[in-house]
Amino acid sequence: MDTWHAHRRAFWTFFLPPTAWLVLFFLAPLALVWGFSFGEKRGLVEIAINGTLENYVRALDPLYLRIFGKSFWFAALTTLICLAVGFPVAVAITFAPPRWKPILLLLTILPFWTNLLIRTYALIAVLRTRGYVNFAAEWGWERADAALAWVGLGDLHLLGERFEPLAMLYNNTAVVFGLVYVHLPFMVLPLYAALDRLERSYLEASLDLGASQLRTFASVVVPLALPGIVSGVIITFIPALGSFLTPDLLGGTDSQMIANVIERQFKSANDWPFGAALSFLLMYVTFFALALRAAASRGRSAMEAA
Amino acid sequence: MKEVRGASTEPPIVEIRGVTKRFGAGRPAVDSVDLEIPRGELFALLGPSGCGKTTLLRMLAGFETPTAGEIRIDGADVAGVPPNRRPVNMVFQSYAVFPHMSVFDNVAYGLKVTGAPVAERRERVREALGLVRLDGLEARKPDQLSGGQRQRVALARALVKRPRVLLLDEPLSALDAKLREAMRLELVNLRIAVGITFVFVTHDQDEALSMADRIAVMEHGRVRQVADPAALYEYPSCRFVADFIGKVxxxxxxxxxxxxxxxxxxxxxxxxxxxxxxxxxxxxxxxxxxxxxxxxxxxxxxxxxxxxxxxxxxxxxxxxxxxxxxxxxxxxxxxxxxxxxxxxxxxxxxxxxxxxxxxxxxxxxxxxxx
Missing domain, CATH: 2.40.50.140 (Nucleic acid-binding proteins)
Incomplete structure (x- = not known):
């Protein structure tokens, strides 16, 4: 690292293009949208940036706050379920025989090889009224009903007159289910990374000192995997909070999330300033969460250094 | 194999009968080992790397299950007894001192998980830390300790449980040469002070000779000779032992x-x-x-x-x-x-x-x- 001072030209040659790229195509549009959020719609495509806070005031209307709240609730629930489901998966991969590990990791990231839209439609095919889950449930119902008839209880119709398909689509449950399905790998991978680094002798020492498996998990595994848990929670929560495809395709009329509202502002409503304000509200909250995490980890390392 | 029996008439604290451990195909890691370790001994398992000494120790701790044979600790067959229910404790080669706990919490851990009352816990931790001369460092985190101090924490953490047998896996290998020398004597004195049987694994013949009451020399999963240090050195039973212990x-x-x-x-x-x-x-x-x-x-x-x-x-x-x-x-x-x-x-x-x-x-x- 000491040589780039000596080779200034080489340094700038390598440093400039990516910087220019980021400034031009990431920071500049972002700044533009940020500007829009303080603007006013004047015509079909004309926006005057006049420093008004009206868009933010509108965004804090209870109608939108409720959608914000619902988005947070969905994202939090998704994160929690991902953590509960992902932890055992990560533990299983960590303790799997070495030759199975790459295969299991590959299976974890395999969904990324398919477009999200296609995966979501596949989920619809599984969950809809005439979908695979209901086919299986119906088959099970018919067998159970036939068994009841065979033992002479057929006339009582203990399982109902006919099979009632489960309504698994176009409601809030479907949205959370879809979000969990999409975001699970984001949780599993950082958890796996943290658990894989964990020295086995800590677990053995805990068992050796008389702790049960469960106690070892709670007192040793979880605290030592905490950085991985925090990373997993953050990189699950943030994209889950901004999801729009999943609630759009799997949700019902009352399950739209904030990203759906934002999308509508930019597209059908053609109200870019308001959409920009909503976007940036979401971003401020995300930044705040990241700042909290940074402060927490700084606090922890300061505590350890003390 | 020549075995010099201890003079004690008490039953041995550890009895190993025909213990074999196989990991997959090929030569077993531990091959029909018979050993008796009398109470209160500082017993060394000595051998080159891959001789099965650590596997044997881990079977005593309960981290490995023998493929065949029987292990008795204080008279009781420990087959099927998980590590957390065995009357033994281990000092790991890496010490495995929990990095997220203070010295006090590390030493208290084994008492806490078994539900010892707070007052008793505090008293026993204080006593154990005194024994390894770590008084005053209770609040330190492991990353603020030297290698030698971390080892003492690992020792105190195991001894506070008052095990029937203390198992030590290469206890001195992570220390620098000067400290290692000093710790040899200290471990011997510690064993005398607590009166617990110590079983330690080492590949260092000097360490085994200078510390142990008796030594089992292992090669290819088998015990080649069990004897006290002088007998082992002066009357080796075979070419391997003669060559492995000292120069010849x-x-x-x-x-x-x-x-x-x-x-x-x-x-x-x-x-x-x-x-x-x-x-x-x-x-x-x-x-x-x-x-x-x-x-x-x-x-x-x-x-x-x-x-x-x-x-x-x-x-x-x-x-x-x-x-x-x-x-x-x-x-x-x-x-x-x-x-x-x-x-x-x-x-x-x-x-x-x-x-x-x-x-x-x-x-x-x-x-x-x-």
């Missing part, structure tokens, strides 16, 4: 010329001729090895009045401060190494190519039939 001159006898008038065995060694050895036990013809420790060799500038004496040329020498090691070749072409203590100050009075008379007493010759 090993010769292969080509034939036995029978016994002389004093009843000593006379063995023909190529290049050295007939050597008399006191060895009352009968021996099979062939495959007999002879061994002499380098420090048993006497060197002189004039021919001494000795039964076994050879004229040899100094091929090389190495100065070690307290002693000088010489590498000699006899006129018959046999290589010998000799250790001479540097009892006098002053320059080393030896040079390459010098002629010396090498002699040793017949009683210092070991007969190795394995």
């Amino acid at each position: 001159n090993l010769f292969e006898a080509s034939a036995s010329a029978g016994r002389d008038r004093e009843g000593r065995l006379v063995l023909e060694v190529p290049g050295l001729g007939a050597l008399p050895v006191p060895h009352p036990e009968p021996v099979q013809q062939g495959e007999i090895g002879l061994a002499v420790r380098p420090e048993k060799l006497r060197l002189g500038e004039s021919r001494p009045d000795a039964e076994i004496v050879f004229e040899a040329t100094v091929e090389d020498f190495a100065y070690y401060g307290s002693e000088t090691r010489l590498f000699l070749v006899t006129e018959g072409g046999v290589r010998l190494s000799a250790t001479v203590p540097n009892t006098d100050r002053g320059p080393v009075r030896i040079e390459r190519g010098a002629r010396r008379f090498v002699s040793w007493a017949p009683a210092d010759t070991l007969v190795l039939t394995e």
